[in-house]
Amino acid sequence: MKKLLSIAAVAALFATAAVADNTITVNGEVLAGAQVSFGAAPTGTLTGGTFTFEDATIGFDDLKLNQDNVDNQAVYVKTNSNSGVSISLGSTPDLADGNGHTVPTTYALGGTTFVAGTAQSLTDGTNDGSTALADLPFTTTATPAADQVSGSYTASIAVTIAQN
Numbered sequence: 001m002k003k004l005l006s007i008a009a010v011a012a013l014f015a016t017a018a019v020a021d022n023t024i025t026v027n028g029e030v031l032a033g034a035q036v037s038f039g040a041a042p043t044g045t046l047t048g049g050t051f052t053f054e055d056a057t058i059g060f061d062d063l064k065l066n067q068d069n070v071d072n073q074a075v076y077v078k079t080n081s082n083s084g085v086s087i088s089l090g091s092t093p094d095l096a097d098g099n100g101h102t103v104p105t106t107y108a109l110g111g112t113t114f115v116a117g118t119a120q121s122l123t124d125g126t127n128d129g130s131t132a133l134a135d136l137p138f139t140t141t142a143t144p145a146a147d148q149v150s151g152s153y154t155a156s157i158a159v160t161i162a163q164n
Contacts, residue, residue, distance in 0.1 A: 034077060
């Protein structure tokens with residue numbers, strides 16, 4: 001009988017150890033991503049860890065002399081970032097013809113003029129990108145002089161989209 005009780009005690013110990021409170025912890029992180037576009041909703045697929053700007057062309061038709069020529073582009077943002085995203089311009093160049101002639105040009109977001117390398121917030125949280133951001137157009141203003149040399153003028157700007 002003692003032997004039977006000893007076996008029962010050992011079995012109880014094994015049974016208790018087998019029912020110990022052990023757990024499996026499962027972790028994961030959803031990375032923030034964003035797509036920003038001008039003029040229409042972003043066309044790409046949102047990818048975590050990727051912040052993109054869909055290339056844009058701002059096409060002034062004929063620049064009128066001695067006055068502001070203004071182009072407003074609606075800004076669309078698709079992001080899953082809970083802190084939102086910002087935009088910065090690598091430079092804020094004047095339009096140039098490649099022969100040393102320039103047209104003074106400014107760039108603004110919702111009325112705030114860009115300073116090269118300084119980020120401006122687009123959203124403070126997530127956004128589905130289906131509608132333009134209210135009151136935040138991207139405005140380009142080119143002002144040729146009264147005697148501006150004729151020709152084609154252009155500028156290229158590097159754009160950075162980042163998480164706030």
